[in-house]
Amino acid sequence: MKTIKNRNNSPFNTTRKRTQKPLIFEKLPKCSRSRIYDMTTYKVNCGKNLLLGYKSIKAAEETSMNKDHFVHVIISKLKDYNEPVVVKIYDSENRHLKIELKILEKIQDYRNTARLICHFSCKDDKNNYFRKIMKPIRFCSNGSHPFHYFVYEYIATGDISDFFTKNTDTNLIKSFVLQITAVIIQLASIYRICHGDINSGNIMIDTTEEKTLDYTIDGKTYTIETHGIIPKMIDYGKSKFYRDTIVSPNDVWDDIIIMLVVLNRYYENDQFTKNIRNLYELNFSTFTDCYLYVRDIILNI
Numbered sequence: 001m002k003t004i005k006n007r008n009n010s011p012f013n014t015t016r017k018r019t020q021k022p023l024i025f026e027k028l029p030k031c032s033r034s035r036i037y038d039m040t041t042y043k044v045n046c047g048k049n050l051l052l053g054y055k056s057i058k059a060a061e062e063t064s065m066n067k068d069h070f071v072h073v074i075i076s077k078l079k080d081y082n083e084p085v086v087v088k089i090y091d092s093e094n095r096h097l098k099i100e101l102k103i104l105e106k107i108q109d110y111r112n113t114a115r116l117i118c119h120f121s122c123k124d125d126k127n128n129y130f131r132k133i134m135k136p137i138r139f140c141s142n143g144s145h146p147f148h149y150f151v152y153e154y155i156a157t158g159d160i161s162d163f164f165t166k167n168t169d170t171n172l173i174k175s176f177v178l179q180i181t182a183v184i185i186q187l188a189s190i191y192r193i194c195h196g197d198i199n200s201g202n203i204m205i206d207t208t209e210e211k212t213l214d215y216t217i218d219g220k221t222y223t224i225e226t227h228g229i230i231p232k233m234i235d236y237g238k239s240k241f242y243r244d245t246i247v248s249p250n251d252v253w254d255d256i257i258i259m260l261v262v263l264n265r266y267y268e269n270d271q272f273t274k275n276i277r278n279l280y281e282l283n284f285s286t287f288t289d290c291y292l293y294v295r296d297i298i299l300n301i
Contacts, residue, residue, distance in 0.1 A: 042081045046118035046151050050079035051139055053087060056132035070094065072129040074137070075154060078117070084154035085117060087139065089129055092121060092146035096237035103236040104150075106191055111213075112183045114204060114234045115153040122147060155204040155232065163205040163229075164266040171227045173267055174299050176205065178224045180231040181256055181294045182215035185287045187233070188242065188252045189217070197238040198258040200265070204232045218288045249284040256290060260298065271301045 053074040072089040090097045107113050125143030139149060157163055164173075180203060187193040195202070208230040212223045242251070260276045275298045284290050 042078060043118045045079040045081070047120055049120065049122065049140055051085075051087060051151070052077045053133060053137040053139060057086070059129065059132040070129075074133065076151075078151065081117075084156075086114075086152045086154050088150040088152065089139075090148040090150070090237075091126075092148050094237070097148055099239060100150075100235075100237045103191075103193055103239055103241075107187070107193070110186075110191070112179075112186075112230065112232050114155060114232050117151045117153065119148065119150045121149070152234070155206045157205050157207055157229075159201050159205065160203050160262060161200040161266060164263065168267055169227075170269075170301060171225075172229060173263070173269075173272075173301075175225055175227045175229060176231055177260070177263065177299060178222075178291075178295060179213065179215070179226070179229075180259055181291055182217060182222065182224070183231060183233060184255050184259065185217055185252055185291060186215065188247045189287055192242045192247060193236070193239055194242060194251065195233060195236065195239050195255055197235060198255050198262065200262050202233065202235045203259070203262075204234055206230050206232050217291050218286055220288065222291070249287050249290050252287065253279075253282065253284060253290050256294065260294075269301055272298070275300065 053076045055075045057073040057075060059072050070091045074087045074089070075084050076087045078085045090100075101119075104116055104119075108116060122140035123144050123146050124140050126145040126147075128137060128143070129147075140147075164176075184195065187195060207228055208226050209228075210226055210230075212225055213230065214221050214223050216222075257276075257279045260279070264273055264276060282293070284293070
């Protein structure tokens with residue numbers, strides 16, 4: 001039996017009005033000094049901090065004042081870029097900053113992570129970021145506290161909690177679970193990365209026009225029907241690189257279990273809930289075994 005948990009979510013308003021309501025992010029004129037209107041232009045403008053923040057997604061008041069937990073995420077507008085962007089603001093003293101920089105550099109071309117447009121450092125007033133912003137803000141405008149800014153693509157369909165409180169079609173669930181299982185495995189087997197912080201807010205659901213996507217595991221390619229969605233991992237601040245020469249499939253299985261438990265909060269299906277019981281008792285010798293168990297046993301719903 002399937003039920004949907006109610007949750008009131010207001011989608012981001014993309015209509016420009018001459019009021020205090022959220023503004024749209026319309027396509028701006030080409031920069032007069034830019035000869036190429038592409039991502040290169042956007043990176044240049046991003047590096048010059050030609051950004052304006054409009055709406056907080058997460059503020060420090062919702063997390064902790066501890067310097068290792070401080071974060072502020074703002075939907076913003078980047079000059080000459082016709083889509084919203086997300087600016088993630090780190091305290092430069094945050095011990096997780098360096099590891100996220102290293103990992104983002106490693107996976108910058110990976111299809112299943114949110115695209116990083118650019119990042120930069122500057123000083124600003126920390127008081128600006130303790131609470132959600134109530135009016136447009138310029139970054140690096142005034143202050144003495146060192147910050148680091150990551151500028152990402154904005155994924156309008158949101159994260160697991162945004163998407164699966166509204167979409168619980170079995171085909172979507174199966175596509176998501178198979179794809180994100182493959183992603184977790186590929187991060188470990190190809191990039192030697194353990195995400196380590198799987199939660200509903202760290203897996204985004206993007207749309208795709210591709211009917212199928214290929215994922216390679218242990219040298220074999222698996223073709224997965226997308227049903228119009230593709231998962232993208234974000235937030236690698238608590239991640240780590242595997243140090244062992246050989247990554248154990250059982251280590252990867254731990255992240256897969258967490259993903260399944262998180263999804264079950266939003267997808268209440270009796271058979272699915274039954275299938276994900278006692279998963280910690282399992283042992284696998286290959287990544288393929290992990291993937292096939294998910295495909296053939298857990299998704300037998």
